[in-house]
Amino acid sequence: MANINNNFSKLAAGYLFPEIARRTNSFLQEHPDVELMKLGIGNTTEALSKTLVEAMKDKLDQLSNRETYTGYGDEQGDTQLRVALKDYYKNYGVELDATEFFVSDGAKADAANIQELFSKDSIVAFQDPAYPVYVDSNVVAGRTEGYDKEKQGYSNFVYLPCTEENNFVPEIPQSKVDLIYLCSPNNPTGAVMTHQELKAFVDYANENKAVIIFDSAYSEYIIDPSLPRSIYEVEGAKSCAIEINSFSKNAGFTGVRLGWTIVPKELVCQNSEPGVINSMWNRRQCTFFNGASNIAQAGGLSALSGSGLEECKELVSYYMGNAKIIKEGLESVNIVCYGGVNSPYIWAKTPNNMTSWEFFDYLLRECHVVITPGSGFGPSGENFIRVSSYGHRENVEKAIESIKENFKNVN
Numbered sequence: 001m002a003n004i005n006n007n008f009s010k011l012a013a014g015y016l017f018p019e020i021a022r023r024t025n026s027f028l029q030e031h032p033d034v035e036l037m038k039l040g041i042g043n044t045t046e047a048l049s050k051t052l053v054e055a056m057k058d059k060l061d062q063l064s065n066r067e068t069y070t071g072y073g074d075e076q077g078d079t080q081l082r083v084a085l086k087d088y089y090k091n092y093g094v095e096l097d098a099t100e101f102f103v104s105d106g107a108k109a110d111a112a113n114i115q116e117l118f119s120k121d122s123i124v125a126f127q128d129p130a131y132p133v134y135v136d137s138n139v140v141a142g143r144t145e146g147y148d149k150e151k152q153g154y155s156n157f158v159y160l161p162c163t164e165e166n167n168f169v170p171e172i173p174q175s176k177v178d179l180i181y182l183c184s185p186n187n188p189t190g191a192v193m194t195h196q197e198l199k200a201f202v203d204y205a206n207e208n209k210a211v212i213i214f215d216s217a218y219s220e221y222i223i224d225p226s227l228p229r230s231i232y233e234v235e236g237a238k239s240c241a242i243e244i245n246s247f248s249k250n251a252g253f254t255g256v257r258l259g260w261t262i263v264p265k266e267l268v269c270q271n272s273e274p275g276v277i278n279s280m281w282n283r284r285q286c287t288f289f290n291g292a293s294n295i296a297q298a299g300g301l302s303a304l305s306g307s308g309l310e311e312c313k314e315l316v317s318y319y320m321g322n323a324k325i326i327k328e329g330l331e332s333v334n335i336v337c338y339g340g341v342n343s344p345y346i347w348a349k350t351p352n353n354m355t356s357w358e359f360f361d362y363l364l365r366e367c368h369v370v371i372t373p374g375s376g377f378g379p380s381g382e383n384f385i386r387v388s389s390y391g392h393r394e395n396v397e398k399a400i401e402s403i404k405e406n407f408k409n410v411n
């Protein structure tokens with residue numbers, strides 16, 4: 001007699017994107033001739049660059065020939081790729097070993113799976129608002145009794161509000177927590193933590209034998225050289241932090257699929273010696289995962305070459321050009337904007353205290369633009385919207401022109 005994993009039923013309904021689709025479709029049914037413009041999606045839109053395409057085509061040619069064919073690759077990911085990643089971190093002054101890198105098919109699954117390394121009774125802290133996978137994976141793992149309407153969050157979970165008052169950078173937890181998820185540059189707020197702000201978390205984690213799970217999927221969007229791109233730029237981070245990153249947003253690999261996780265040998269927690277957590281993740285990945293596609297890994301390796309890096313930089317600049325157009329456009333009609341400088345997301349405040357969904361409806365009906373309501377990322381996202389700079393330039397321009405023309409200071 002099988003029983004389902006009841007933790008799944010604790011998940012608050014996947015409300016955000018289905019609800020966006022529902023409202024959008026119902027508007028389109030009433031107004032079939034309207035062409036909607038989307039500034040809502042966190043998905044890349046521009047073509048893969050030349051160096052990356054060539055490398056993946058070459059790999060495919062090798063696979064087409066029995067003399068050069070390869071099957072399963074190296075444990076933890078292609079050795080050359082892990083060495084290239086390690087060398088890349090040296091640019092930030094970070095010294096890591098290739099054995100501390102684990103290549104994956106993307107950051108999202110790693111962000112979901114990493115909590116398996118820690119005991120079920122761990123107290124977990126999250127930024128509010130946050131990318132949903134951190135919270136949901138811990139719900140499914142059974143670390144909460146369920147959603148608490150009064151708390152506007154799950155029982156046992158610690159929420160670290162990110163608000164205008166704290167510049168969308170959370171305070172360190174007031175109580176003792178065991179795991180802390182941080183994402184910088186942040187999706188959805190676009191906020192980037194400084195060295196000093198990250199250092200406060202690193203110190204907290206080392207003092208409390210807590211572990212930070214640091215998602216740096218947007219690190220390549222940081223243009224301000226004073227801001228840390230890796231948590232390991234902060235002294236003491238190797239003993240308390242795991243870093244997760246991806247080729248999705250800087251190389252346009254959202255569909256190709258390639259990422260990596262760093263578990264330093266020095267990392268410890270309450271009941272582990274150095275090296276133990278690294279070995280556990282190795283065991284976990286070797287047992288439950290058979291590696292990223294060798295074609296994707298060839299593409300990733302080329303993305304770290306001279307011309308690859310240059311092309312990826314151009315791609316990021318393209319999206320950041322969109323971000324500038326969006327931010328300036330919204331500000332020109334007096335919408336207060338945050339983010340969008342070292343991050344592809346603009347976190348815009350709703351006018352006149354409208355709720356996120358009210359402003360969503362307004363922009364849909366009056367401007368024919370679809371954005372993402374901030375409240376979908378957590379209670380502190382209320383009264384904000386997330387505007388994404390992923391899109392073709394001409395579409396972004398059209399959407400912003402429409403907002404400029406049709407947005408009337410809503411009263």
Ligand SMILES: *Cc1c(COP(=O)(O)O)cnc(C)c1O
Pocket residue numbers: 042105106107108109131183187215217245246247248249253254258259
């Ligand atoms: C897009 C994104 C990722 C990347 O996920 P992949 O699985 O590598 O495509 C990770 N974290 C955040 C916060 C993201 O927005």
